[in-house]
Amino acid sequence: xxxxxxxxxxxxxxxKSAAAQQGITLTRFxxxxxxxxxxxxxxxxxxxxxxxIYVENSECASMQEIKHIADxxxxxxxxxxxxxxxER
Numbered sequence: 001x002x003x004x005x006x007x008x009x010x011x012x013x014x015x016k017s018a019a020a021q022q023g024i025t026l027t028r029f030x031x032x033x034x035x036x037x038x039x040x041x042x043x044x045x046x047x048x049x050x051x052x053i054y055v056e057n058s059e060c061a062s063m064q065e066i067k068h069i070a071d072x073x074x075x076x077x078x079x080x081x082x083x084x085x086x087e088r
Contacts, residue, residue, distance in 0.1 A: 018079070029082075036085045 007015075019029035052073065 018082070032085050033078075033082055036081055 015029055015033075016026050019026045022029070024032075052069075
């Protein structure tokens with residue numbers, strides 16, 4: 001099936017680069033990413049997540065800074081999961 005997707009430019013470049021590094025097509029990379037998100041979660045198994053604490057100069061970061069950091073952490077986590085899936 002063919003479809004058209006609108007992706008953030010940076011996300012597209014990163015996905016294309018990651019696919020090339022893994023020696024697969026961008027299509028295959030995206031298929032694996034979607035499979036990962038659709039995979040059922042094991043029942044009863046949960047992993048403890050340590051929430052990072054960010055302190056800069058002993059002052060609280062702005063909500064925008066915290067959101068940016070959280071987005072970066074989520075992206076890192078998602079990419080690590082994709083790498084695990086692609087190694088199978």
